[in-house]
Each structure stands twice: as structure tokens, then as C-alpha cells.
Amino acid sequence: MSDNFTPHPLSDELLAAGIPAEHHGLLGPHGVGALVAKMGIVFTHMSVDSMVATMPVEGNTQVTGLLHGGAHVVLAETLGSFAAAFHAGLDSRVVGIEINATHHRGISAGLVTGTATPIHLGRTLATHQVVMTDSAGRALSTCRITNMILSR
Known part of the structure; x- marks a missing residue:
């Protein structure tokens, strides 16, 4: 590590979410976001x-004990948005x-x-x-997410 290296201000949060140090700069000043950490999402x-x-x-269930449908969508939106950001690069942001x-089947433990895979990667x-x-x-469950790529 060189003397000129400045760690990302949220390095601990990013590392806890499984994001390797070489990708920290891509996430800008925001880290992974409070919801990602709260739901226990790890890349x-x-x-x-x-x-x-x-x-x-555990911790992401609905009243009947099954994984909440909204939790599926949070995981999907997190993955799709991060994947779109990887495609867009440092000079862009995605929304x-x-x-x-x-939803295909329920789950109550585990x-x-x-897994996000691209369907279309455009400008x-x-x-x-x-x-x-x-x-x-x-x-x-299977989700589809579309992100708009904006210039910074």
C-alpha cells in the first residue's frame, strides 16, 4: 500500500458487505446504504x-414466517443497481x-x-x-430491473 492511498470513508461498511477494496471507489461517498446493511445482504x-x-x-420475514416478498425485491434492486453501476462506470450514476x-416458492429459514445477469446493457x-x-x-423468485444511466 502506498503512502498516497486514502481508504474509502465507509471502508468498514463496504468490506462487511463483501465488497472488495478495489471496487470501493465505484460506490462514491454513499457506501452500500443503510437498508442493505440492515437486511444482511453480502456480495x-x-x-x-x-x-x-x-x-x-431470519430478520426479513413477514408475519407468517416466510421471507417477505419485499425482501426479495430489495435484494433484486440492490443487485440490479450495483450491476448497472459496474456497467456505467465511475463517470455515471444509475437510478x-x-x-x-x-414469486415462485416460499422460504422460512436459511x-x-x-444472481443478477444482464439482459440489456446500453448507453x-x-x-x-x-x-x-x-x-x-x-x-x-425472479425479478427484472431497469436502471437509467445518468452522467455525473
Whole structure:
């Protein structure tokens, strides 16, 4: 590490969310956001072609004990937005403009894995499909998110 290296002001938060130090600059001054930390989302793979993160069921359930449908959508929007930011690069920012979800099966315990893959990576729009699965690889939900890419 050189003497000129200045760590990201939210390095501890970013590292706790599984984001390698080489990607901290891409996230600007905002880190991962309070909701990502509160829901226990941790990134396990980050690239333009695939963005993967996990989220615990515990603490993110609805009254019946199943993972809340909104929690699926939070995980999907997080993955889709981060993936769009990777595509857009440092000179841009992204904002979500559309998301939808289809829930296939419930889950009441364990860890959910979300995987975002690009459907369209353009100059002004990026669309991703995000599939949430259980530990056995069964699909829990499928979301599609579109982000608008804005110049800084």
C-alpha cells in the first residue's frame, strides 16, 4: 500500500458487505446504504456479467414466517443497481426506473442467494434479470430491473 492511498470513508461498511477494496471507489461517498446493511445482504461476486449476493431469511420475514416478498425485491434492486453501476462506470450514476417480481416458492429459514445477469446493457439503460434461489438451487423468485444511466 502506498503512502498516497486514502481508504474509502465507509471502508468498514463496504468490506462487511463483501465488497472488495478495489471496487470501493465505484460506490462514491454513499457506501452500500443503510437498508442493505440492515437486511444482511453480502456480495459474493461482482462483475459486469454477474452480480451475486446472499441475504438471510431470519430478520426479513413477514408475519407468517416466510421471507417477505419485499425482501426479495430489495435484494433484486440492490443487485440490479450495483450491476448497472459496474456497467456505467465511475463517470455515471444509475437510478432504478422499473422493477417487477414473480414469486415462485416460499422460504422460512436459511440463506437466499440472488444472481443478477444482464439482459440489456446500453448507453442510457441497463436491464437485469435477478433470480433468488435457496440453498438447494431452487428458484424462489425472479425479478427484472431497469436502471437509467445518468452522467455525473
